[in-house]
Amino acid sequence: MNSVKLREYLQKNIVIGDGAMATLLYQFGVPVGTCYEELNITHSALIRSVHESYIQAGAKLIETNTFRVNRDILSRFGLEQKVEEINLAAVKVAQEAIALAKSQTYIVGSIGSILAGRVKAKSLQPYRSFYEEQASALLKGGVDGIMLETFEDLEELLLALEVMRSLTDQPIFAHLATPQVGRTRDGYTVTKAFELLTKAGAEIVGLNCRLGPTEMLRTLEQAQVPEEAFLSIFPNAGRSGLVDGMLSFKSTPEYFAEYALHLREQGVRVIGGCCGTTPEHIRAISEALKALSPVVRENPTLKDSEQTHVQPEVKDRGIVHNMAQTLTEILPKPVSQAAEQGTILDRVRRKPTVIVEFDPPKGLDTEPFFKGCQTLSASGAAAITLADNSLANVRMSNLAIGALLKERYGIEPLIHVACRDRNLIGQQSHLMGLHALGIHQILVITGDPSRYGDLPGASSVFDANSFDLIRMTKQLNQGISFSGEVLNQSARFIVGTAFNPYVRNFDSAIKRLEKKIEAGADFVMTQPIYDVETLRVIYEGTKHLSIPIFIGVMPLTSQRNAEFLHNEVPGISLSEEALQRMRGLKGEMARQQGIAMSKELLDKAIQYFNGIYLITPFNYYEMTAELTEYISKFS
Incomplete structure (x- = not known):
């Protein structure tokens, strides 16, 4: 157990977070389509080794491998009856990794968006029970806080935050995943989103996934952050691409280290990594920020248009299903003159x-x-x-x-x-x-x-x-x-x-x-x-x-x-x-x-x-x- 609570530690320190879980497991050979979270039960040693590698790289805060462990998403794998079991197992695996590493490291329970970029239903209220069920299990397991992450829509994140605050007074991270610099999918500026999240009870607001270090830095340079809120940033390792048929990310650990210094200058208190990042990225961040104190953020002066919310018209998007068809092999003729x-x-x-x-x-x-x-x-x-x-x-x-x-x-x-x-x-x-x-x-x-x-x-x-x-x-x-x-x-x-x-x-x-x-x-x-x-x-x-x-x-x-x-x-x-x-x-x-x-x-x-x-x-x-x-x- 940590003698200093996470909330108290954040007051005086920059906290190094961990990096990606799913994309790292993919690099290890775990195929796409696997329920990565079920591995907390079936291959706990593998998940524990990932946590250990991030701790050894310098992470002082690790996330449980529970990003999708809610009843809605687990039902796709026939695992909807194992919500509590998988969440509890994930906390235990993280605790074991910390004990093995003999490190004073904090654990936050990861809770991801259920909407996850899909077409929004008329009401998100049915999600309330899913969030409550998952959070209750994580808190029962003994996490030091809750990380709500990869929410593209502010409306859903506010709903999840409301549920969290009804269950605990522990620190809550509220992370948006913006599809573009400076604005959420449902049309809010990051400035307005941070304001509403802080008022709703989030102590740590920030960004994760979707964007790399450069675009997240640009977002912060254009945003105002409430003085009472801590700022947390977990970028992707750049944009993804296919290299030799494998999903790949480009940003190097050295590049991450350089941008960690820029993010610190923006007043960021928690810095980690999302998709494509590895223990090497976290080690580079940790080395770059070693012995550095937090910086008090100075908000930029914004134009009125940068502080407004624009509600876009949302139309239904049909789902196109794959079809298998045999292709006729015909030798093409050259283009005629x-x-x-x-x-x-x-x-x-x-x-x-x-x-x-x-x-x-x-x-x-x-x-x-x-x-x-x-x-x-x-x-x-x-x-x-x-x-x-x-x-x-x-x-x-x-x-x-x-x-x-x-x-x-x-x-x-x-x-x-x-x-x-x-x-x-x-x-x-x-x-x-x-x-x-x-x-x-x-x-x-x-x-x-x-x-x-x-x-x-x-x-x-x-x-x-x-x-x-x-x-x-x-x-x-x-x-x-x-x-x-x-x-x-x-x-x-x-x-x-x-x-x-x-x-x-x-x-x-x-x-x-x-x-x-x-x-x-x-x-x-x-x-x-x-x-x-x-x-x-x-x-x-x-x-x-x-x-x-x-x-x-x-x-x-x-x-x-x-x-x-x-x-x-x-x-x-x-x-x-x-x-x-x-x-x-x-x-x-x-x-x-x-x-x-x-x-x-x-x-x-x-x-x-x-x-x-x-x-x-x-x-x-x-x-x-x-x-x-x-x-x-x-x-």
């Missing part, structure tokens, strides 16, 4: 050609988007390429916005098609619709998993992978449907594929690219490149390929933007030189440096490749327009 005329393929074979990515709007106002597209087209862009809800964040349909772009302004769209959101029925229907609208240039991508976007309750479909979808799209060009039926007309799609050079095994990535070309890919678009050496490596690795390569270039906008891309976004790496050149820069000065660096890179890129793929950062289309005009001098 007639089909190429007027396309980016036709143009890039003759002269330097630029395509520019410009994200569709997040809201309903399309005027700024079309204004940007007109500027980009006037600067010389051969096509505007439109992402398909990239990073699994909802934007306006790229089919609809692309059709308007073509019809109203005569600007050629290049539409991304993700495997994630549509089953095979929806995919063929979507492609047929694009064809009917006269949109024939597409980029087929896998798509980021839904659980890491702004609607994590949505299903990820993945009836087909990118190889399959490329092959089946080219099958439509032969006048044959996905199911093998003969169509009354042949499509004439030109299909692009993505290439990420920043992988552990570059040769394997090239072989994978070759297979995509065998499946029918007509051109390649790469992830953004930031150094000449990577350009050279890509050229040497792809010069034997018969299809055009469009080299990705995305100008940097600030030091923080550079650090975020390098440390938190899968598939992007910056050279040390690029990071150094952005050091200390922000605002217009930083953007001008970003443009200058991109021009230097383009000077080299155009020596190797005719295709340039410019990616517009943060809707700064003026930056990519300037770079597009710059490339025109090579024509």
Whole structure:
């Protein structure tokens, strides 16, 4: 037992929390779909070893492995009668780990959101009994406090907090998981949310999951925190991505240590890690903050608009179920010269050609988007390429916005098609619709998993992978449907594929690219490149390929933007030189440096490749327009 209560300890100390449980177990080989919490009973030694590793790394606060141990979620595994048993076992395992480590460490009972990004029912009141049942078991087991974590909706978190306060006077952590910087899913600013949570009885308010260190720091820099509340932050290890078929997170322990110091400066009192973090991340945090005292937070002055609550209209989102279907193997035919005329393929074979990515709007106002597209087209862009809800964040349909772009302004769209959101029925229907609208240039991508976007309750479909979808799209060009039926007309799609050079095994990535070309890919678009050496490596690795390569270039906008891309976004790496050149820069000065660096890179890129793929950062289309005009001098 700790001689000093958690509440008292928080008054004078920075508390190091633990890191992820589920993603660490996944790394150990526990498959997705397992009830990780049942392991408290069936494999208690494994869970105990995870707790021990975090304690040995410097954690002074560990969470029980009970994130989903409520009657609602356990019913999915047929375990709804074991709510108390699993919660009690989890507390016992944590206590045993502390005893073995001979450490003065606190235990908080982890309680996660039940709504968890799903469509909200008319009333959340039925959840009350689920929270009460779980919390009662954790308190019976002897925890030092309760951690309510990963709540995207403030309304649900307030309900859970109300239940906790009716059961205990122990410290309660109230953690939001915001799908975007500064605002909850149900429309509250973090400032307002922290205010309401503190009034409702939360002593520790904060953020966990969804965002990495950079975006959580940005959130705090834009928020006001009640003076009486302690601040707690548990970031993800950046954004997730698939590496060699395995879920992976990018942020290093060293990066976490650096941002732990920044978070301390914001007055954060409890610092740990969420998805993707490991004992090494916690050890780095612990070392960085060793012997440092807490900092009294100074709240920023906010605009009125940053303190308001905007209640969005919530509409029903249907659940799309996976379907299994045998894919017909048909060798795709190459694109004919007639089909190429007027396309980016036709143009890039003759002269330097630029395509520019410009994200569709997040809201309903399309005027700024079309204004940007007109500027980009006037600067010389051969096509505007439109992402398909990239990073699994909802934007306006790229089919609809692309059709308007073509019809109203005569600007050629290049539409991304993700495997994630549509089953095979929806995919063929979507492609047929694009064809009917006269949109024939597409980029087929896998798509980021839904659980890491702004609607994590949505299903990820993945009836087909990118190889399959490329092959089946080219099958439509032969006048044959996905199911093998003969169509009354042949499509004439030109299909692009993505290439990420920043992988552990570059040769394997090239072989994978070759297979995509065998499946029918007509051109390649790469992830953004930031150094000449990577350009050279890509050229040497792809010069034997018969299809055009469009080299990705995305100008940097600030030091923080550079650090975020390098440390938190899968598939992007910056050279040390690029990071150094952005050091200390922000605002217009930083953007001008970003443009200058991109021009230097383009000077080299155009020596190797005719295709340039410019990616517009943060809707700064003026930056990519300037770079597009710059490339025109090579024509």
